[in-house]
Amino acid sequence: MNPSPTAAPDRPNPRPHLRALAALAVALVATLFAVSCATTQNRTVVMPPTVGGATYAGSEACSQCHETYTKQFPSASHAKLIARGTNAVNVGCESCHGPGSAHVESGGAARTIVNPGRNPESCFTCHSNLRGQFNLPNHHPVMEGRLGCAACHNPHKGDAMRGGGTAMMSASDVCISCHKAQRGPHVFEHEALREGCTTCHLPHGSVNQRLLTQRSAVLCLKCHFQQQAAPGRIAIGAIDHTPFLSRGTCWTAGCHEAVHGSQVSNSLRF
Numbered sequence: 001m002n003p004s005p006t007a008a009p010d011r012p013n014p015r016p017h018l019r020a021l022a023a024l025a026v027a028l029v030a031t032l033f034a035v036s037c038a039t040t041q042n043r044t045v046v047m048p049p050t051v052g053g054a055t056y057a058g059s060e061a062c063s064q065c066h067e068t069y070t071k072q073f074p075s076a077s078h079a080k081l082i083a084r085g086t087n088a089v090n091v092g093c094e095s096c097h098g099p100g101s102a103h104v105e106s107g108g109a110a111r112t113i114v115n116p117g118r119n120p121e122s123c124f125t126c127h128s129n130l131r132g133q134f135n136l137p138n139h140h141p142v143m144e145g146r147l148g149c150a151a152c153h154n155p156h157k158g159d160a161m162r163g164g165g166t167a168m169m170s171a172s173d174v175c176i177s178c179h180k181a182q183r184g185p186h187v188f189e190h191e192a193l194r195e196g197c198t199t200c201h202l203p204h205g206s207v208n209q210r211l212l213t214q215r216s217a218v219l220c221l222k223c224h225f226q227q228q229a230a231p232g233r234i235a236i237g238a239i240d241h242t243p244f245l246s247r248g249t250c251w252t253a254g255c256h257e258a259v260h261g262s263q264v265s266n267s268l269r270f
């Protein structure tokens with residue numbers, strides 16, 4: 001069996017009739033998804049992942065061996081994707097893991113089912129707009145396999161956004177679990193961090209270095225208003241910044257390098 005998340009298998013399938021059946025099942029399920037995903041505004045739905053020769057077994061089949069997952073799953077954001085109606089197959093688990101019949105029949109043999117923890121392609125079948133974000137010049141190395149979507153998202157239970165909804169952990173705690181240098185407490189905190197890391201960083205990818213939302217002083221000036229102190233003089237926080245603003249960004253010109261908070265400098269100098 002070929003657990004490829006893409007439609008192209010790397011070996012020819014020796015049983016074309018099974019292949020045709022699988023294609024039919026995929027087409028059917030794709031239609032169901034198209035219906036169930038129709039309420040989401042701008043997300044394109046293409047096709048669920050495929051496993052060569054396998055057909056859809058339904059989430060019920062998974063519960064025999066993966067009860068912890070199937071029990072929690074109704075609380076997951078993605079559980080809303082289960083197709084409804086009399087002829088609908090319950091395809092919850094397989095929307096990300098691909099058709100599971102080969103995996104189920106083999107008693108859970110390795111390499112018979114898609115694991116999006118290793119390859120995010122199955123997420124892109126529905127979230128196709130995100131592929132481009134992970135290919136931007138600066139990005140979290142998901143395509144490189146250094147971290148998976150599940151580092152920041154819950155596929156199996158609760159809010160898909162880790163740290164979202166009623167979770168004990170905040171969205172910033174998720175980031176800090178890997179980026180320890182940004183963890184407080186700092187003697188001099190930067191209040192901007194209370195609004196979360198995504199105030200200044202794009203989580204998936206960015207054209208700007210360090211995944212920043214803006215590459216220039218605009219990043220800071222959206223909160224720190226400039227005042228015209230005198231003709232041609234710019235004041236920020238009552239200090240004349242005119243000579244500083246031409247030196248570089250607020251955080252690289254040797255002025256506010258401790259942008260996440262400082263132990264020594266109340267002006268976040270270092």
Ligand code: HEC
Nearest residue numbers: 057061062064065093094097100104107108111113114115
């Ligand atoms: C007959 C028991 C059985 C059934 C039914 C079953 N699995 Fe598994 N599954 C296993 C076993 C055993 C493993 C291997 C676990 C391990 O090595 O840690 C596994 C592994 C997996 C993995 C990890 C695969 C990998 O390569 O990393 C995924 C994903 C998975 N199952 C999903 C499913 C889904 C979805 C279903 C329902 C369509 C399902 N399983 C049905 C027994 C089963």
Ligand code: HEC
Nearest residue numbers: 059062066069070073078092093095096116117148150155
């Ligand atoms: C929204 C997509 C999505 C859905 C729906 C989904 N999963 Fe998963 N599943 C994932 C991702 C992503 C991983 C990898 C998690 C990781 O790497 O931490 C995974 C991993 C797994 C694994 C392997 C865990 C391991 O130890 O490697 C099993 C087993 C599994 N899922 C079973 C299920 C079952 C059963 C269902 C249905 C109740 C289900 N999944 C529904 C995305 C999904």
Ligand code: HEC
Nearest residue numbers: 033037040077080095096116122123126149153155160161
């Ligand atoms: C079958 C299509 C499909 C697949 C496959 C899929 N998603 Fe989703 N996803 C959706 C839809 C539709 C929504 C919107 C659900 C809602 O609004 O409640 C969604 C919502 C989300 C959200 C929450 C967005 C928000 O605004 O709160 C995240 C995060 C997410 N998906 C991540 C993933 C990841 C990671 C994977 C792969 C492991 C994945 N999805 C696979 C269809 C899919």
Ligand code: HEC
Nearest residue numbers: 120123124127130140142147148149151152153198203204
């Ligand atoms: C480093 C953490 C991180 C990783 C890794 C990550 N995400 Fe996200 N993702 C986020 C955060 C944070 C948001 C919320 C962005 C916001 O609120 O501005 C988000 C938003 C989303 C959304 C909803 C908004 C949108 O752009 O449609 C989807 C869907 C999503 N992510 C899917 C994925 C998929 C699929 C992967 C893996 C290919 C992934 N994410 C990897 C942190 C991450």
Ligand code: HEC
Nearest residue numbers: 140141146147151152174175178197198201203209210211
């Ligand atoms: C699972 C661990 C993990 C999580 C969670 C995580 N990151 Fe990362 N982050 C990484 C890795 C790995 C890199 C790439 C570092 C490299 O290339 O050396 C990275 C890179 C970055 C960079 C660019 C660093 C640089 O030097 O250019 C920023 C900024 C960043 N992450 C912010 C965030 C934010 C914000 C969040 C939460 C939404 C987050 N990260 C969640 C692992 C993680």
Ligand code: HEC
Nearest residue numbers: 172175176179182192193196197199200201210251259260
């Ligand atoms: C007020 C805007 C702002 C907020 C909020 C913010 N950052 Fe940053 N971050 C920056 C800037 C600016 C840089 C670039 C610093 C540089 O290049 O020297 C940066 C750089 C980084 C880097 C790269 C390593 C470094 O320190 O240069 C990581 C990792 C990072 N931030 C993670 C986070 C995390 C995690 C959070 C949330 C706890 C967060 N950031 C919140 C502005 C911010």
Ligand code: HEC
Nearest residue numbers: 190191192195199219220222223250251256259266267268
């Ligand atoms: C989300 C809003 C927000 C953003 C974006 C933001 N800040 Fe702040 N910053 C604050 C708040 C609120 C304070 C505390 C009140 C004050 O001093 O204005 C603060 C305080 C500061 C201070 C300490 C001022 C003092 O003397 O006490 C410095 C320095 C600073 N910010 C620099 C920056 C830099 C550099 C950037 C861009 C990388 C930035 N800020 C982006 C909201 C923000």
